[in-house]
Amino acid sequence: MTDVFTLPDVGEGLTEAEIVSWKVQTGDTVTVNQVLVEIETAKSLVELPSPQAGTIGALLVQEGQTVEVGTPIVRFGGTGGADDAPAAASGAGGQAGADAAAPAGGTAEEPDDAGGATLVGYGDRGGSGSRRRARRAPAAGSSAPAGQTTGVPADTTTATPAATSGAAPASAPPATPAGSPAAESGPVLASPGRPLAKPPVRKLAKDHGVDLARVPATGSRGEVTREDLLAYLDGAGGGGQAGAVAGSGPVAASSATAGTGQPERREERVPVKGVRKATAQAMVTSAFTAPHVTEFLEVDVTGTMDLVRHLKATGLLGEDVRVSPLLIAARAVCWAVRRNPMINATYADDAITIKHYVNLGIAAATPRGLLVPNIKDADRLDLAGLARELGQLIGQAREGKTPPSAQQGGTITITNVGVFGVDSGTPILNPGEAAILAFGQIRKKPWVVDDQIVPREVCQLAVSADHRVVDGETISKFLADVGAAMENPAVML
Amino acid sequence: MASPTHVGGGVNVDDLPHVDQPMIQMLTPEGKRVPGGEYERFAEDLDDEMLRLMYRDMTLSRRVDAEGTALQRQGQLGLWVPLLGQEAAQIGLGRATRPQDFIFPSYREHGLALTRGVPPETLLGIFRGVSHSGWDPQAHNLHPYAIVIGAQTLHAVGYAMGVQLDGDIATGDQDRDTATIACFGDGATSQGEVSEALTFAGTYNAPVLFFLQNNQWAISEPTTVQTKAPLHTRGVGFGVPGVRVDGNDVIATYAVARAGLDSIRAGNGPLLLEAYTYRMGAHTTADDPTKYRSDAETENWRAKDPIRRLRRYLLESEMADQEFFDGVDAEADELAAGLRKACVEMPDPDPQEMFSHVYSHEHALVSEESAWHAQYEASFAEAEAR
Numbered sequence: 005m006t007d008v009f010t011l012p013d014v015g016e017g018l019t020e021a022e023i024v025s026w027k028v029q030t031g032d033t034v035t036v037n038q039v040l041v042e043i044e045t046a047k048s049l050v051e052l053p054s055p056q057a058g059t060i061g062a063l064l065v066q067e068g069q070t071v072e073v074g075t076p077i078v079r080f081g082g083t084g085g086a087d088d089a090p091a092a093a094s095g096a097g098g099q100a101g102a103d104a105a106a107p108a109g110g111t112a113e114e115p116d117d118a119g120g121a122t123l124v125g126y127g128d129r130g131g132s133g134s135r136r137r138a139r140r141a142p143a144a145g146s147s148a149p150a151g152q153t154t155g156v157p158a159d160t161t162t163a164t165p166a167a168t169s170g171a172a173p174a175s176a177p178p179a180t181p182a183g184s185p186a187a188e189s190g191p192v193l194a195s196p197g198r199p200l201a202k203p204p205v206r207k208l209a210k211d212h213g214v215d216l217a218r219v220p221a222t223g224s225r226g227e228v229t230r231e232d233l234l235a236y237l238d239g240a241g242g243g244g245q246a247g248a249v250a251g252s253g254p255v256a257a258s259s260a261t262a263g264t265g266q267p268e269r270r271e272e273r274v275p276v277k278g279v280r281k282a283t284a285q286a287m288v289t290s291a292f293t294a295p296h297v298t299e300f301l302e303v304d305v306t307g308t309m310d311l312v313r314h315l316k317a318t319g320l321l322g323e324d325v326r327v328s329p330l331l332i333a334a335r336a337v338c339w340a341v342r343r344n345p346m347i348n349a350t351y352a353d354d355a356i357t358i359k360h361y362v363n364l365g366i367a368a369a370t371p372r373g374l375l376v377p378n379i380k381d382a383d384r385l386d387l388a389g390l391a392r393e394l395g396q397l398i399g400q401a402r403e404g405k406t407p408p409s410a411q412q413g414g415t416i417t418i419t420n421v422g423v424f425g426v427d428s429g430t431p432i433l434n435p436g437e438a439a440i441l442a443f444g445q446i447r448k449k450p451w452v453v454d455d456q457i458v459p460r461e462v463c464q465l466a467v468s469a470d471h472r473v474v475d476g477e478t479i480s481k482f483l484a485d486v487g488a489a490m491e492n493p494a495v496m497l
Numbered sequence: 498m499a500s501p502t503h504v505g506g507g508v509n510v511d512d513l514p515h516v517d518q519p520m521i522q523m524l525t526p527e528g529k530r531v532p533g534g535e536y537e538r539f540a541e542d543l544d545d546e547m548l549r550l551m552y553r554d555m556t557l558s559r560r561v562d563a564e565g566t567a568l569q570r571q572g573q574l575g576l577w578v579p580l581l582g583q584e585a586a587q588i589g590l591g592r593a594t595r596p597q598d599f600i601f602p603s604y605r606e607h608g609l610a611l612t613r614g615v616p617p618e619t620l621l622g623i624f625r626g627v628s629h630s631g632w633d634p635q636a637h638n639l640h641p642y643a644i645v646i647g648a649q650t651l652h653a654v655g656y657a658m659g660v661q662l663d664g665d666i667a668t669g670d671q672d673r674d675t676a677t678i679a680c681f682g683d684g685a686t687s688q689g690e691v692s693e694a695l696t697f698a699g700t701y702n703a704p705v706l707f708f709l710q711n712n713q714w715a716i717s718e719p720t721t722v723q724t725k726a727p728l729h730t731r732g733v734g735f736g737v738p739g740v741r742v743d744g745n746d747v748i749a750t751y752a753v754a755r756a757g758l759d760s761i762r763a764g765n766g767p768l769l770l771e772a773y774t775y776r777m778g779a780h781t782t783a784d785d786p787t788k789y790r791s792d793a794e795t796e797n798w799r800a801k802d803p804i805r806r807l808r809r810y811l812l813e814s815e816m817a818d819q820e821f822f823d824g825v826d827a828e829a830d831e832l833a834a835g836l837r838k839a840c841v842e843m844p845d846p847d848p849q850e851m852f853s854h855v856y857s858h859e860h861a862l863v864s865e866e867s868a869w870h871a872q873y874e875a876s877f878a879e880a881e882a883r
Contacts (some may be wrong), residue, residue: 009571011572012569012570012571012572012573013572013575014569014570014782014783015783016575016576016781036837037564037567047783047784047785048788050570051570052570052571053567053570053571055572055573380792407787408787409787409792412787412788412791413791
């Protein structure tokens with residue numbers, strides 16, 4: 005059995021995954037099927053069980069890194085021996101030299117079609133590639149037919165050995181089979197006809213407004229690879245940050261860019277993916293389907309703060325329970341929802357569905373980005389229960405371990421912008437919900453009480469709501485109720 | 498309802514006890530045995546030994562299934578289709594069949610396959626991509642897994658019509674009369690093939706059992722968007738009466754399947770048996786069910802777990818003790834370890850094999866392609882030699 009565990013394709017045709025968190029450490033003894041690591045694919049969070057019993061020799065990929073299927077991620081056996089490490093970083097293999105030296109079967113050796121596309125049914129490219137390769141001549145290295153079901157018979161007859169070597173060092177300019185439009189030159193700058201590239205690469209180029217004919221092609225048939233395009237984009241975007249994108253490390257490209265004398269890091273291009281992408285889509289959906297209206301209210305929350313201080317001092321809710329103003333706000337929202345049920349609803353399919361339960365979402369800035377996990381049936385919990393759930397939710401979010409199930413089925417949301425030291429905002433609704441409360445910072449301000457100006461603890465509340473579902477009256481009543489409860493939590497009793 | 502007028506005689510659905518009855522249950526989620534009415538006598542065979550056997554079957558199925566999922570996560574399988582939660586439906590049916598019966602599975606029937614004597618490692622071949630089937634269908638009277646949704650229902654009805662032409666029904670010979678079983682799911686009921694199969698089964702009075710495992714989810718589509726009428730009534734308009742059984746109750750599933758199969762072998766025509774169950778896991782390892790269904794729903798079904806309820810019943814009625822359960826668990830672990838070893842060591846097939854089962858006889862074009870491919874493969878060996 006192999007001593008290296010390579011990243012498997014856990015879906016059908018997934019090409020890459022992010023290492024979210026390691027569940028073991030170097031030196032740990034593990035059993036068969038013990039969970040080693042949690043990864044995030046384009047489809048889901050997945051735990052990978054150990055394929056063998058033994059000792060963890062080394063974790064070859066860091067948390068947060070996105071690597072391709074087939075990349076070694078764990079080495080079993082004794083510690084030491086760092087030779088596996090480079091393979092993890094090189095990923096796509098834009099720099100062919102390093103890849104050619106990568107040990108152990110299973111690394112994806114084709115440089116051309118990696119990354120991005122998630123095509124159901126395309127199968128485990130890395131796995132099948134390695135098995136097939138054993139029978140193939142490494143010297144001939146005609147890698148294309150090995151991995152491709154579409155392998156055209158003509159490949160073997162026209163391509164001379166070494167000509168199309170996917171694993172060949174970069175020193176050999178990628179030649180192309182005779183008869184191909186790009187056959188004459190080595191690194192093709194512009195093919196006579198339409199530049200060659202696979203559809204996902206074309207799409208990416210189109211998305212970035214790049215004319216593929218301008219991108220230096222290094223593919224085995226003279227085609228522009230994803231890495232070529234990313235390297236080109238890096239260059240166009242100001243160089244310097246090569247390697248930040250998809251771990252492709254196009255060193256040559258960035259140094260070439262440096263030669264053009266462009267100032268460094270004037271702009272930075274960050275690929276939109278994962279949680280950022282999901283957030284972007286959700287916000288666009290929400291902003292352009294639900295007409296938002298936002299109302300504001302400034303509230304004296306000294307009563308809330310007194311309660312928080314009292315609960316903290318007495319430990320009434322339990323020793324290990326964290327008490328915060330957010331807890332009282334959460335409670336206040338549940339209470340106000342009960343008095344204004346329409347605020348806790350969904351507009352869809354020409355009907356308004358009123359939820360007689362509160363799955364209370366808390367917008368959380370996590371290491372993975374903005375997530376909105378929710379507390380199920382928050383309205384049925386007592387204060388201690390709510391505090392516990394809130395603590396767990398925040399803890400999970402902070403550790404980046406929020407499960408997908410916690411992010412579904414929310415009915416109303418609180419965004420605690422106050423923790424960032426601001427007063428208020430006009431939040432965008434979590435899609436499918438009718439209201440979101442922005443909870444501003446709490447600070448002492450002069451406040452009029454019984455015609456006297458006294459220092460009180462004050463904060464701003466804002467509610468954005470879906471005007472298709474509720475009108476000003478309901479929104480105002482809801483906001484006023486939340487405010488009243490924050491001002492005097494006793495009203496909730 | 499009119500009885501169908503057609504070849505092979507008909508069956509008046511009004512005469513059958515099955516239509517529009519509530520779900521048959523004989524073992525409650527709490528492990529309490531309740532009377533099964535007209536089906537009670539079909540459970541008479543289920544003595545202590547048989548019930549222990551079915552417990553073992555279900556536990557081994559679950560363990561094989563868990564190992565399949567793990568092997569996929571480790572890159573040893575391209576895909577795995579979990580059966581978690583559907584053990585009782587499959588074991589209940591499987592143990593109610595007779596050796597001569599022929600089963601046309603979909604692709605989740607791992608438990609059923611075990612009852613037909615298919616070695617579990619053979620199930621992995623198709624998911625590892627080294628085989629198109631893995632077992633000899635004739636040796637186990639179990640057709641290869643059908644990946645195309647619902648297609649196997651037509652194959653099954655065709656086979657049943659063949660059985661009918663061979664005269665292998667209603668002879669009274671227990672070892673000769675043959676039932677055919679078409680396995681499919683709630684999602685497949687939306688496929689045209691299933692309606693076509695029901696049409697032919699009804700009009701020809703084919704000796705076929707439509708075994709519908711309603712696991713509530715067609716990947717991410719709930720049954721509520723697949724059908725307005727309960728699925729066990731789906732066949733009625735085709736002249737195929739239906740009955741619904743608690744598919745997480747192995748005793749009821751066995752008894753109702755037994756009754757249905759006996760009736761079919763006796764020449765009374767087709768039946769539809771809806772086993773009402775739940776897919777506890779993902780549709781396949783490429784699916785993430787948390788994206789479309791709630792934890793509350795899954796938890797609700799977890800309380801109806803098929804294995805746990807039988808375990809309770811066996812314990813409380815003193816038909817089995819802890820020693821027995823421990824023994825089954827140990828056997829399951831051993832089976833899983835063997836399965837893992839067999840999977841990892843599974844040889845790649847000779848590429849020529851892919852040409853060998855296209856036609857039963859020599860075929861000019863296939864031979865030509867086979868020869869070309871052999872030459873193509875050989876060219877790599879030559880390159881290696883250089």
